[in-house]
Amino acid sequence: MQRTLVTVLRRLALAVGLVLAVLAVNFTLIHAAPGDPALVIAGEMGGADEATMATIRKTYGLDRPLHEQFFTYLGKSVRGDLGTSYTYNRPVIDLILGRLGPTVLLVLTALLCAIVIGTGLGVLASRRPDSFGSGVVTVFSLVGYAMPVFWTGILLVILFGKVWPVMPIAGMRDVRAFGAGPWQAALDVAHHLVLPAATLAIVYLAQYSRLSRASMLEVLGSDYIRTARAKGLSDAVVTFKHALRNALMPIVTIAGLQFGNLISGAVLVETVFSWPGLGTLALDAILGRDYPTLLGVLTFSAILVIVANLITDLSYRWIDPRLRGR
Amino acid sequence: MSTEALSPWREAWRVFSSNKAAVLGLLMLAVVAATMVFGPGLYGVSAFDIAGAPFTAPFTDPKLWLGTDYLGRDVLAGVLIGGRATVLVGLSAAAVAVTIGVTIGALAGYFGGWVDLALSRVTELFQVLPALLFAMVLVTLFRPSLTVVVFAIGVVAWTGTARLARAEFLRLTHLEFANAARALGAGHLRLMLREILPNALPPLIVSATLIVGAAILFEAGLSFLGLSDPNVMSWGLMIGSNRRNILECWWAVTFPGAMIFATVLAVSLIGDGLNDALNPKLHLR
Amino acid sequence: MSLLAVEDLSVEFRTRRGVARVLDRVSLGIERGQTLGVVGESGCGKSVTALAMLRLIASPPGRITGGRVHFDGRDLLALSEDEMRQVRGNRVSMIFQEPMTSLNPAYTVGDQIAESVRLHQGLTRREAIERAAQMLDAVSIPDPARRVHEYPHQFSGGMRQRVMIAMALACQPDLLVADEPTTALDVTVQAQIFDLISELREKTGTAVMLITHDMGAVAEMTDRVAVMYAGHVVESAAVADVLREPLHPYTRGLIACAPGARTVAPGQLLDEIPGTVPSLVERGAGCLFAERCAHVQPRCRAELPPHSEPAPGRTVMCWLHTQ
Numbered sequence: 001m002q003r004t005l006v007t008v009l010r011r012l013a014l015a016v017g018l019v020l021a022v023l024a025v026n027f028t029l030i031h032a033a034p035g036d037p038a039l040v041i042a043g044e045m046g047g048a049d050e051a052t053m054a055t056i057r058k059t060y061g062l063d064r065p066l067h068e069q070f071f072t073y074l075g076k077s078v079r080g081d082l083g084t085s086y087t088y089n090r091p092v093i094d095l096i097l098g099r100l101g102p103t104v105l106l107v108l109t110a111l112l113c114a115i116v117i118g119t120g121l122g123v124l125a126s127r128r129p130d131s132f133g134s135g136v137v138t139v140f141s142l143v144g145y146a147m148p149v150f151w152t153g154i155l156l157v158i159l160f161g162k163v164w165p166v167m168p169i170a171g172m173r174d175v176r177a178f179g180a181g182p183w184q185a186a187l188d189v190a191h192h193l194v195l196p197a198a199t200l201a202i203v204y205l206a207q208y209s210r211l212s213r214a215s216m217l218e219v220l221g222s223d224y225i226r227t228a229r230a231k232g233l234s235d236a237v238v239t240f241k242h243a244l245r246n247a248l249m250p251i252v253t254i255a256g257l258q259f260g261n262l263i264s265g266a267v268l269v270e271t272v273f274s275w276p277g278l279g280t281l282a283l284d285a286i287l288g289r290d291y292p293t294l295l296g297v298l299t300f301s302a303i304l305v306i307v308a309n310l311i312t313d314l315s316y317r318w319i320d321p322r323l324r325g326r
Numbered sequence: 327m328s329t330e331a332l333s334p335w336r337e338a339w340r341v342f343s344s345n346k347a348a349v350l351g352l353l354m355l356a357v358v359a360a361t362m363v364f365g366p367g368l369y370g371v372s373a374f375d376i377a378g379a380p381f382t383a384p385f386t387d388p389k390l391w392l393g394t395d396y397l398g399r400d401v402l403a404g405v406l407i408g409g410r411a412t413v414l415v416g417l418s419a420a421a422v423a424v425t426i427g428v429t430i431g432a433l434a435g436y437f438g439g440w441v442d443l444a445l446s447r448v449t450e451l452f453q454v455l456p457a458l459l460f461a462m463v464l465v466t467l468f469r470p471s472l473t474v475v476v477f478a479i480g481v482v483a484w485t486g487t488a489r490l491a492r493a494e495f496l497r498l499t500h501l502e503f504a505n506a507a508r509a510l511g512a513g514h515l516r517l518m519l520r521e522i523l524p525n526a527l528p529p530l531i532v533s534a535t536l537i538v539g540a541a542i543l544f545e546a547g548l549s550f551l552g553l554s555d556p557n558v559m560s561w562g563l564m565i566g567s568n569r570r571n572i573l574e575c576w577w578a579v580t581f582p583g584a585m586i587f588a589t590v591l592a593v594s595l596i597g598d599g600l601n602d603a604l605n606p607k608l609h610l611r
Numbered sequence: 612m613s614l615l616a617v618e619d620l621s622v623e624f625r626t627r628r629g630v631a632r633v634l635d636r637v638s639l640g641i642e643r644g645q646t647l648g649v650v651g652e653s654g655c656g657k658s659v660t661a662l663a664m665l666r667l668i669a670s671p672p673g674r675i676t677g678g679r680v681h682f683d684g685r686d687l688l689a690l691s692e693d694e695m696r697q698v699r700g701n702r703v704s705m706i707f708q709e710p711m712t713s714l715n716p717a718y719t720v721g722d723q724i725a726e727s728v729r730l731h732q733g734l735t736r737r738e739a740i741e742r743a744a745q746m747l748d749a750v751s752i753p754d755p756a757r758r759v760h761e762y763p764h765q766f767s768g769g770m771r772q773r774v775m776i777a778m779a780l781a782c783q784p785d786l787l788v789a790d791e792p793t794t795a796l797d798v799t800v801q802a803q804i805f806d807l808i809s810e811l812r813e814k815t816g817t818a819v820m821l822i823t824h825d826m827g828a829v830a831e832m833t834d835r836v837a838v839m840y841a842g843h844v845v846e847s848a849a850v851a852d853v854l855r856e857p858l859h860p861y862t863r864g865l866i867a868c869a870p871g872a873r874t875v876a877p878g879q880l881l882d883e884i885p886g887t888v889p890s891l892v893e894r895g896a897g898c899l900f901a902e903r904c905a906h907v908q909p910r911c912r913a914e915l916p917p918h919s920e921p922a923p924g925r926t927v928m929c930w931l932h933t934q
Contacts, residue, residue, distance in 0.1 A: 018454055021451045022451070025451070145539075146591035148583060154565065155583070158572055158573065161573050162576070260457060263456040263458075267458050267551075271569075282459060286466045286553070289466075291466075294463055294466065298455065302456065305456060
């Protein structure tokens with residue numbers, strides 16, 4: 001028990017270190033970019049006048065030596081001060097927190113669908129590795145991977161915008177749903193979520209079905225599966241209790257490793273469906289040369305990935321007892 | 327016929343060429359490559375020029391097979407030439423990514439100890455930065471041009487290769503042949519480049535192929551967002567610039583997207599074929 | 612009536628080079644409480660016989676093409692899959708060669724033992740875990756109340772095989788099939804496991820089918836022996852008879868290379884009997900041992916010898932003993 005606690009604390013320390021490293025990367029970017037760092041911080045088209053620039057130089061200590069600047073920046077960031085968006089005239093942190101929810105909702109829904117359905121398909125395919133259905137899963141996984149995610153999204157927009165208009169193709173809420181009860185509001189968001197989440201899920205669905213098929217095939221050939229069958233357990237128990245849990249390992253690994261890619265995909269999907277998340281915020285920030293907001297989004301999405309990795313790491317210990325106490 | 331005389335590479339080619347999907351991938355790639363190399367010259371229409379009325383549907387005007395986009399630009403012209411930038415950037419970015427990845431992974435795996443620890447931490451850092459966002463930041467801060475896009479993608483896409491190269495070097499560094507070369511007085515550089523790298527090549531080649539596919543998707547994504555060079559036509563840019571009008575001219579986004587899809591599919595089929603051919607442990611079935 | 616009577620069991624495997632007839636009309640029997648040794652080189656079909664009896668052959672590529680497996684008056688090959696599952700792990704249970712990989716790494720050993728008991732005897736979870744602890748005690752694992760909650764990786768190879776035995780015997784089966792239970796273990800541990808199996812057999816009256824390549828183990832542990840070669844049972848008899856007077860040349864070879872020791876490595880047998888096991892895909896017309904046999908006659912290469920019964924309770928498959 002104590003060893004588990006120590007491991008968890010160690011993992012947490014590493015995660016905090018990574019967050020600091022991400023901030024260091026941000027700092028480097030601000031100073032490595034061509035031009036005046038103050039301008040970068042202000043954002044070029046934010047309409048920063050001389051007075052604002054002077055304030056920025058002073059708050060960030062831009063006249064001081066570089067290492068002092070670094071610690072000033074670090075100190076401010078750690079306290080949650082990621083600067084001010086001069087485009088919106090609001091603290092960056094407020095902007096980001098307002099957009100974090102929709103992105104997390106989108107990403108988690110897609111990931112959950114991809115893992116559950118993908119793994120399910122892979123398991124089905126692994127039970128008859130040479131069957132037609134198994135071949136379909138293989139083809140589907142190749143096709144799903146090769147489709148550019150924004151193109152998939154656009155095809156869905158065309159399909160549901162023109163041919164079969166049963167799904168909303170943009171935004172997260174319907175104006176008509178404002179002022180409705182909480183259940184109706186949730187239902188409205190869910191309705192808007194279908195297409196973006198499906199778009200994002202398809203890519204990963206393809207990969208997980210393929211991965212879980214391979215992983216299940218390997219596990220099903222192992223000695224302890226033979227033991228389980230020799231005990232008289234039914235096919236379902238052998239597959240889902242004895243095989244699946246061991247086959248989950250590579251799936252969880254990839255899910256953790258790919259969380260960053262998932263967020264990258266979300267940027268594109270949000271753009272296609274005008275989903276009000278971090279991705280659209282980042283794109284708006286780019287169009288408005290609003291660098292503090294852009295860097296803030298980068299920092300926060302990195303934190304999301306770090307948290308996801310932490311969860312992955314801890315779930316290993318649940319799946320494979322051999323890793324406990326390491 | 328004697329099979330023993332075949333070199334491992336010849337044997338790999340034999341396995342690869344007997345794989346129908348991989349050969350299909352190779353054919354598809356050849357067609358795509360021919361299209362973008364010879365297509366624009368043969369067709370002779372600029373992808374940026376206004377060629378007809380906006381929103382001309384495909385197969386209605388005999389001069390504009392694939393119709394025109396929201397500005398009246400010829401979609402076929404864009405489809406033909408749009409692959410050049412995409413594939414060029416994809417290949418160059420993959421080369422950058424593989425170079426960084428192999429270098430970092432090789433150093434970490436070969437030297438071990440604190441070098442490994444430090445480089446593994448760096449790899450971890452780049453793994454948590456969402457690649458597209460990071461590339462978006464780089465492109466924005468350093469102005470979009472093909473070179474910046476190549477480096478932006480290269481800088482975010484190397485971590486997988488680094489992990490793989492590290493594992494391979496870790497495994498190979500202490501094997502007999504490497505020890506023998508070391509005993510004969512081979513220096514670090516010689517050992518790494520001449521002795522270990524050739525043995526680590528098969529999985530690295532497979533991984534490099536997969537990165538080419540990923541880098542093409544990546545370039546397409548950046549262009550779609552309008553973050554690549556606006557003066558170079560590419561499939562992603564075509565889709566991105568027609569984004570607001572997709573319900574009026576579905577053809578302007580569908581055809582370039584299908585080209586990206588076909589290219590990436592071809593590359594992944596080839597990658598799968600290479601994987602089967604070069605990683606013999608997977609032959610047991 | 613015998614507890615188990617395998618009659619003319621045949622199994623084929625589809626391979627890249629063609630269909631391999633892995634078992635060819637195998638017959639053997641075990642009485643209640645008796646121990647049968649099934650002995651032969653690796654690849655002779657002894658493990659496949661055990662798996663086929665319990666219908667655990669992976670299909671594809673394997674297929675049972677004929678025969679009957681009478682167990683306690685029923686033909687197992689004719690049962691439905693549901694009925695068959697009530698036999699596996701309950702009436703007939705099995706332990707395997709590789710204790711290191713035969714237990715599921717994701718569950719505690721207690722859970723894995725309890726799973727059988729709950730399934731076949733309808734015990735509650737708590738009762739089943741209690742039974743699991745009793746079983747660990749019975750196979751001489753110290754501190755069973757604590758270790759029942761531990762995972763396989765916390766046990767050594769010998770201890771894991773003890774866990775496997777505990778799991779196999781938890782439902783008090785009529786027959787325990789032990790497939791090379793000691794091959795993967797250290798020599799000292801091998802002796803302990805054999806002693807444990809003998810002890811538990813005496814205590815519970817379970818019949819045992821011991822699959823091994825080791826004639827020494829057969830001599831020490833079993834009542835009867837069936838010698839297998841290339842998918843055939845070439846000789847079967849009481850152990851004492853076989854040791855006193857082996858009839859088949861192959862049996863003689865096996866006994867010659869195991870002078871009372873149980874520590875012969877699998878590869879060693881091959882060195883002592885010249886030649887290798889023939890391909891099962893391209894079987895010739897004659898005796899499959901002919902190429903390696905010191906007493907080979909022209910007839911051996913032309914025609915497969917029948918099973919003859921030179922004495923009651925004794926069979927042999929060799930032209931030397933057909934008269």
